[in-house]
Amino acid sequence: MSSKKETVGRTVTVAFLVCLVCSVVVSAAAVALKPVQQKNQLLDKQRNILSIAGLLEEGRSVPEQFGKITPRLVDLRTGRFSDEMDPLNYDQQRAAKEPALSERLPAGTDIASIRRREHFATVYMVEGDDGIETMILPIHGAGLWSTLYGFLALEGDLNTIVGLGFYQHAETPGLGGEVDNPNWKAQWTGKLAFNEGGDVAVQIVKGGVDPNSPRAQHQVDSLAGATLTTRGVENLVRFWLGEHGFGSFLDNLRAGEA
Structure with a gap:
């Protein structure tokens, strides 16, 4: 009987030690790989910004190309640039969850279904001799199954859209996933x-854009079989271009007061 107890005890001890060693190895690997993951995430974000702005040149270094882009922090409460935080290190997604760095949106204004809007946002600009050539705005909002995170790029007139794209979402492949x-x-x-x-x-229309319509210059075709995702994209774009998003900031830029 004593021999059986000793055998069981040794088995339990060995199993415990194996689990302990494995957990240490996994934790150490996660810590070691974190800088690599963060670097890859940054490169992916920079690549997306360049692509949406129509500036990505395949075969060239992404960081080198990104050097032509200037990040700036915007205070969404005032619609003006801010130096309160480093725009490159500011985590907008995390800030949206912090009560001190965000505000709850009234239901009637929250057409993007984000619940809270952060106080600050990092925008990305391409500047030339005559001023801003491209303004890239971060946008996000609810689709059908997920929150979509992406960017909307505008020409220097702050009206003509250069591009739109999402770098993070979990919409259904072949349906809402067709936003990609x-x-x-x-x-x-x-x-x-x-x-x-x-x-x-700006509006997304079902059944195709009528090229003869006076509103055609503002309209994009809906995604087939993805009504709710499409509606979510339209709502989030309209929200971030509106008064509770970057509307005041864009107005101030046009007036030279940002």
Whole structure:
């Protein structure tokens, strides 16, 4: 009987030690790989920004190309640039979850279904001799199954859309996941975000855009079989271009007061 107890005890001890060693190895690997993962995430984000802005040149170093882009922090409460934090190290997703760095949105204004909007956002600019050539805005909002995170790029007139794309989401492949389809994304290029009165006018329409419609310059075709995802994309784009997103900032930029 004593021999059986000793055998069971040794088995339990060995199993415990194996589990302990494995957990230490896994933890050490996770710590060791974290810098590599962070570097890859940064490169992927930079690649997405360059691609959406129409600036990505395959075969060239991404960090080298990204050198032409200037990141700036914007205070969404005032619609003006801010030096309160480093725009490169500012984590907008994390800030949206922190009560001290964000605010709860009233249901009537939260058309992007994000619940809280952060106080600050990092925008990315391409500048030339005559001022801003491209303004790249971070955007996010609810789709059908996930929150979509991406960027919307505008030309220097702060109205003509250069490109739109998402770098993070979990929409259904072949349906809502078609937001990544290059042909669909290409439709956004050249569309006007605002009408002559300065109101957000961009719209995603079901059944195809009528080229003879006066609103065609603001419209993009809906994704087939992905009504809720499509509606989510339209709502999040309209939110971030509107008064609770970057609307005041864009107005201040046009007036030279940002």
